[in-house]
Amino acid sequence: MTVKRRLWCVQVPKQSGEPVRSLLVEMGAFQKDAAVQRDDAYLYFPVKYEIGIADQFPDVRLLQRDFECVEKQTFESILGFTPSYDMIGDIAIIDSDDPDAERIADAIIRMHRHIKTVLGAMSPVQGEFRVRDFRVVAGEPKTETVHKEYGCQYEIDLARVYFTQRLATERKRIADQVCGRDVVVDMFAGAGPFSILVAKSAKEVVAIDMNPAATRYLERNARLNRINNMRIICSDAADVAYDPDLAHIADHVIMNLPHSAEEFLDEALTILKPGGI
Structure with a gap:
C-alpha cells in the first residue's frame, strides 16, 4: 500500500546521483520507504529531514516534493490486534476456532511474504504419534514444509510428525553440551530436530521413534544435512531400550516427550553410561 507524502528531498544532477545517494545512505538520511523521482536532468532523493550537504556537493538543491511512500503495515493496522501464531518453514499455524481465523491468515500472508500456507489447528497434540489435525485456512493446500534452524534443514509433514519450533533454543543448548567423543541416544526423535543438530558434534547418535512417518523424514533429513553418524530405529523406546x-x-539421553517423559526413566537409565546425563 502506498500513500502520498510531502517530504524534503535533494535535487541532484543525474551525473552526480550515485555519490550523493551513497552519502545520504551513510548519513542515515535517505528515506527508504519513498520512491526516488527523476526528470530529464535531475534525480530527487527523498530525505528524512532538512539536510545540508551543499558544502560537499554545490550543485545540489534542497526542496520539498510529493512522494509515493510505501506504508509499513503491522498487524495492528490490518487487524486492529496482534494475533498469536507459529511459523514452521513456509507454514504458519493459528487456532482454527478463532472467529477471525480467515482475516488473521490473510494478514499473516501479507506480513510474511515467505509464508505460503496458513493452517488452522483443529485439535491439540494427540495420540501415540503426538500429531494434530489441521485445516488449510489460506494459501497452498499442504502440510509439508522445510524448516531451517541453526544451520540445519528439516523436511516435515506437520500432519504426520510432531514438531515445534519453540524448542529451538533448547535444542541448541543441548547440542552445545555434546563433544566429539560422546554417544547420544534420542529416545523420541521425531523428524530429528534434536538428533540432527547433536550429530554435528557427537561421535554417534541413536535416534528412536515409533512413528514410521517420523523415521522416514528423519532418514531424509539425515541425508539433507549430510549426517552419516546416526543410527535410526523405528520402534517403541520402551522396547528398544532393553536391546x-x-x-x-x-553419554547423553534426550527425552523430548512432553508430560510423560518421566514414565521412561527406567529405560533411559538402562541406556545411560554411569555418570552420563
Missing part, C-alpha cells in the same frame, strides 16, 4: 546393543552406551 543389549544399547545397554549403557549413552
